[in-house]
Amino acid sequence: MITNASLADRARRVMPGGVSHELRYRTPHPSYIARALGAEKWDVEGKRYIDFKLGAASQLLGNSCPQVIEAVAGQLTRTPYTGDCHALEIEWAEWIHRLMPSADLVRFTGSGTESTMLALRLGRAYSGRDKVLRIDGHFHGWHDMLLKGAKPGFEGAPSLGVPQAIADLTVIAPSSLNAVADLLADDQIGTIFVEASGANYGSVPLPDGFLQGIRDLATQTDKVLIFDEVITGFRWSPGGRQARDGVLPDLTTLAKIVTGGLPGGAICGKAEIMELLDPGKPRGGFAPPVSHKGTFNAAPLVAAGAIAAMELLSTGEVQAQADAMAARLRDGINRCFESRQISALAYGDSSTCHLYFGGRSIDGLSAAEIRTVPAPLVNGLRNGLLERGVDFMSFTSCVTSSAHTPELVDEAIEIFDETLADLVMNGVIAA
Incomplete structure (x- = not known):
């Protein structure tokens, strides 16, 4: 008989800790x-x-969700994946463009973590500055570049293996507009990251007026403002937190609901920044100016399910x-x-x-x-x-x-x- 305990025994023999995600770990077994x-x-x-x-x-x-499952099953009979362009990715991008106020252009990624990685690369390329300011305790994925500050009240990166040189490019700010304004005086900061809900999808809410205030500060100091709406996107409203509150970032990172709950993610934002991803518009000797790849970006199976979800989410x-x-x-x-x-x-x-x-x-x-x-x-x-x-x-x-x-x-x-x-x-x- 298959039991939770017997599966845990098997898992521990082939996976570190028996899990594929550290938060799934549980004793005596998940x-x-x-x-x-x-x-x-x-x-x-x-x-x-x-x-x-x-x-x-x-x-x-x-x-x-029956509608998502039906759409994915139908696509599976045609092709799950070929690595080519397809019509579904266009329709999916059109839905995001229609619903998210900041979405002039859209690019798909493989996950929420990949979305924040790409958004940060774009922020640095557009601003020409390497440092990023992020708010204490906010979470933007597990990659090196934004891990410092994810653990509230801790100045370092909460993981071994993150080079100090990478951590030094991240500036941590409390959720205080006065403190943020002081830190933004650093000319080496070109990008600002904010979890639009507040830390940990709102367990630490942002002060009233914070999003509009940081929008104003980003404009005044010529920084690229990125809203992490990986959780708030399509949950807080059909157009996310930005639509509900009427505050538009320069770039937005998305995952989870944007895919209909399937693996994947997206970023969207101002055309002048997103066009740095355009291979047809070389700049500085690079084509595209900002490189981005990803084997399973906008995979047809995911796109089909996401489109079905968008129809439900839009109302x-x-x-x-x-x-x-x-x-x-x-x-x-x-x-x-x-x-x-x-x-x-x-x-x-x-x-x-x-x-x-x-x-x-x-x-x-x-x-x-x-x-x-x-x-x-x-x-x-x-x-x-x-x-x-x-x-x-x-x-x-x-x-x-x-x-x-x-x-x-x-x-x-x-x-x-x-x-x-x-x-x-x-x-x-x-x-």
Whole structure:
């Protein structure tokens, strides 16, 4: 019989730690998912979970969206991949151009990390300056160039193997416009990166007016402003955070929802910057001026599924449903905290839910303060929820989808309350 434990034993023999992503690691072993539909999934042992991870926030339409699956299956009968141009990539780019306000031109990539790599290369090429300013605790993928500052309150890169010479090109700023303005006086900074939601898809929200303020500063100091909308894109609204708030960056990085939850990513932005990718417009002896390759960029299978997703995402109805379910989840969890007299808070924007266990407000707190949680609480809550059949994306954060229903959310709230009761009884949380 196949079990989670037996698969973990096999995995450890052939993969470091037995996993393909460090956040999937779990002791004594992870759960191995065999099937997923809507807002639920089942592991190889048949155990069912209410899913608030949703493919690391990629499945806004819910797991196994029928329209996306039908489109991918239809394309598979024609060709999964040849490495050539095809009509679907044009249609997909047209959807992004139509929905994202900053998207004069679009280029597809293989992942969100690749999107931020390419956007940074473009920012440096257009500005002619090597340094990049990023906000403390914001996440822009796992590559060397933007890893410094991903761990809040830590000045270095949170990984071995990142050359100091690369880290020195990154300037970390708090989410304070005054501090950002002071740092932008450095003429070597040519590019600014901001996670449009705030750090960790909004677990540390940006101050009111921050996006417009940093837009103004970038314009005044002649910097290239890049919004990382890998999670907010098409989730906060059909046109992302930038459309909802009316603040346009110079470049935008996309992944997850832009592909219909399939592997891939994209960048889009001002024509004058994006044209540096045009092989037909050489500059400085290079054609194209900014090199970008990628075997599986805009693969037909992905493009077909993405187009099907765009048709659903464009109306705003799926976002409204997901937002309503997240609000219901946050309200229900806060009622649990209040009834048990636990000093904690569920909060979030759009279709997200974040947890803070240090009080009833996060106002004025730094990213490090919000995201520092004792290990017993981390393990107790995450393991308790998983054992009872609820899967959050992380211990303190999750997302909802258009497939979530009031009944599923209410069931998850009951499970959350049961888990809290255990943590209080065991002295992990003070009530």
